Amino acid sequence: MSEYELSELGPVDFLVIEFPEGQQNFTGEMAEELLRLVDAGTIRVIDAIILTKDEDGTVDALELSDAGDLGELAELEAGLAELLAADDVVHLANAMDPGSVAGVLVYENVWAAPFASAARRAGGQLIANGRIPIQAIIASIEADGELETTGA
Structure with a gap:
């Protein structure tokens, strides 16, 4: 990336999506939705790899081009920066169950880049960010609903 591209970069996030043994499908609806986000300019994929974790805990990382037939996802390969290092792979794989496969996606939030x-031009810097898991939001809404119905 050039210095200009870096100065205009939006927030960068990553996702690790684990698939249990026998349910490893990176194509279909999930691939279509990812490509829709890219085509719409909502995100830009910076890196994507596939991790496999054998039953004995051995981890292997595959670039998209080495992962076999990924259908339309192969389109993303040309623009990837290969940002993830070996240490990143080990750290991410620690959360995986043996026998599973995970897709790792590093992406720029293009929609937020202008802000x-x-x-940054105003002298600010991002010092923290985070995500609220959807399960926590659902639990909070359900708890509020129960309080309303019980009057507590």
Whole structure:
């Protein structure tokens, strides 16, 4: 990436999506939705790898081009920066169950790039960010609903 591209970069996030043994399908609806986000300019994929974890805990990392037939996802391969290092792979694989396969996606939130760039030009810097798991949101809404119905 050039210095200009880096200065205009939006927030970068990653996802690790694990598939249990026998349910490893990176194509279909999931691939279509990812490509839709890329085509719409909502995100830009910076890196993507596939991790496998054998029953004995051995981890292997595959670039998309080495992972076999991924259908339309193969389109993403040309623009990848291969940002993830070996240490990153080991750290991410620690959360995986033996016998599983995971897709790792590093992406730029293109939609937020103009705001992020303006904040940096104003002298600001991002010092923290986070995600609220959807399960926590659902639990909170359900708990509020129960309070309303019980009057507690």
